[in-house]
Amino acid sequence: MVKVDAFLSGGLAEAEAVAAKVRAAGYDGLWSAELDHDPFLPLARAAGSAAPMELGTSIVVAFARTPMILANTAWDLQSLSGGRFILGLGSQVRAHIERRFSMPWSRPAARMREFIQALMAIWDTWQDGTPLDFNGEFYSHTLMTPMFNPGPLESGRPRVMLAAVGTAMTRVAGEVADGLLAHGFTTRSYLQEVTLPTVEDALARAGRPREGFEVKYSPFVVTGRNEEEIEQAIVETRERIAFYASTPAYRPVLEHHGWGELQTDLNHLARKGEWKQMGTLIDDDVLHAFALIATPEELPVALGTWVAGLADRTGFISPAGTGVDETVEMIATLRATVG
DSSP, X not given: OOEEEEEOOSOGGGHHHHHHHHHHTTOSEEEEOSSSSOSSHHHHHHHHHHTTSEEEESOEEGGGSOHHHHHHHHHHHHHHTTSOEEEEEEOOOHHIIIIISXXXXXXXXXXXXXXXXXXXXXXXXXXXXXXOOEEOSSOEEOOOOGGGOOOOOTTOSOEEEEEEOSHHHHHHHHHHOSEEXXXXXXXXXXXXXXXXXXXXXXXXXXXXXSTTOEEEEOOEEEOOSSHHHHHHHHHHHHHHHHHHHTSGGGHHHHHHTTOHHHHHHHHHHHHTTOHHHHHTTOOHHHHHHHEEEOOTTTHHHHHHHHHTTTOSXXXXXXXXXXXXXXXXXXXXXXXXXXX
16 A cells, blocks of 8 residues: 655644644655755654654755764664654755765765665664674774664664665665655656666665565645646746756756756756746646646545556645645545555
8 A cells, every 4th residue: 555645844843733733634654854954853853743654854965964973863763753764865966065065975876875884884783783894985984882872772773765866876775775765856757667677676686675665756746726826836836847957967857758958958047047937948748747737636546646556655745725634535545546
């Protein structure tokens, strides 16, 4: 059965109330993102009210931290939630890592593979008492004294899911992670014909089973209670798609559809800061490839049809004004549609 997730919006003060409402609506997971707030603190506040939902980050920027720092934070959230935490990692892009976080950038797929391997080595030390002796190209962790060892968890280590768009990072997910976070800037065709075959190949090469490996995918959703609201949502979604499409790292998705030059044009406008103009370059073909457009009544069936056979978990935000009982019905309809 497909799992249906919600997004933890707002700040720390609202986290517990949002979690309680989401839990009452029947969602399976509650996820936070590293945008304008720390991704971990709201989940810590929400953990009690969210039970028995899973808690996850989608995403936390791995390269802004060291494996040891993330190992500690994730371990604490796994303990606090009673084993319900999922560490969702992403690489971000070079400009943010170097200019926003002032951290090193090089060979992101290779670095991410080693980052996750280092996490696992640290957790093995805490959980099983394995001596910490990790020496890699990018990270080295060889010291763990009793004072700094939090000890084993009854639930075991957190699961790790990795955000990926290109095939190199997707292979890393299949090789060393517990799941894949498909970016919203992913079409059904790209996911079906490029991403999932890459995951399957990586799992096979690593000798790992497909069972237990989760794929999370939520497309852009455009909805509204009247034509005016939908039209405004379409304008905003065109701009959001254009923002992502301007990024060189996401060009393979466009090239898969024969739209590679669109990335060049959008990147040129982005460099000039012409954000509104960028949205006008997203025509209807591109819009409909990335975004699901439906009324609130149509949304559960449309989303269920969109992700059926492609994802183990998905998510959506209830349209404004939707009550808890309505959301319960929407989630039930979505699950029934996926089958």
